[in-house]
Amino acid sequence: MEKAADEMKLDFTYFHAVDGRNLNTEKLDKLGVQILQGYSDIYQNRNMTYGEIGCALTHYYILEDMVVKNYRRVLILEDDAQFVPMFRKQLSRSFADIEEFVPDWDLLFLGRKPMNATADKYVDGTHFAMWPDFSYWALAYAITRKGAKKILKQKPLQKLVPTDELIPIMYNRHPMEEWKKLFYPNDLKAVATNPLLIYPSWWFGETKYISDTEDSRKIASTLET
DSSP states (O other), rough: OHHHHHHHHHHOOOOOOOGGGGGOOOHHHHHHHOOOOTOOOTTTTTOBBBBHHHHHHHHHHHHHHHHHOOSSSSEEETTEEEEEETTHHHHHHHHHHHHHHTOOEEEEEEEEEEGGGGGGGOTTTHHHOOOOOSSEEEEEEEHHHHHHHHHHTTGGGGOOOHHHHHHHHHHHHHHOOOHTTTTTOOOEEEEEEEEEEEEEEEEESSSOOOOOOSSBBBBBGGGBO
């Protein structure tokens, strides 16, 4: 990841992630973490894993750090992010249009997994930006200070869900209506580059594919409130 960022001439800071393997119920209690009541993975019908909790905490702490340091915008990349060829040129093209046609954006997907791609809509005036429908992955996204504050205002540690569930909940494109109600007003303004500019290094089913989130220990149901 660092080598790729250097090649792209990106000025970056390595943020030490929360390792889910080091978490337990006692530590989560001290952190004030409560899993969203009734949460179950909508595709696998299971509780959150400690890996997902560690990932969610990491993204939360990055947003906290961003607000404290008063950063205007940050680009958040997970460690398996892989840039497309001519990344900087394509990003400049997409970003110029997004700044023109969606100047008040809160979150910008550079990489995502569309779960209903036919429902994505072009931003009026450009083919280089999309209004994303329900999407997974928190692999690569830019966020503004305003967007970070919207998420933090919801106190997500008190109703924790995986980050790639939280984001579509916040921009009101998640299929679980009862979850969305708990994060009202769901007013995060999300947009996505078109085409996507970052993909995971390895895909599910490939020999080298490893998931630190899905393959880790699952929490006990007694953690739920």
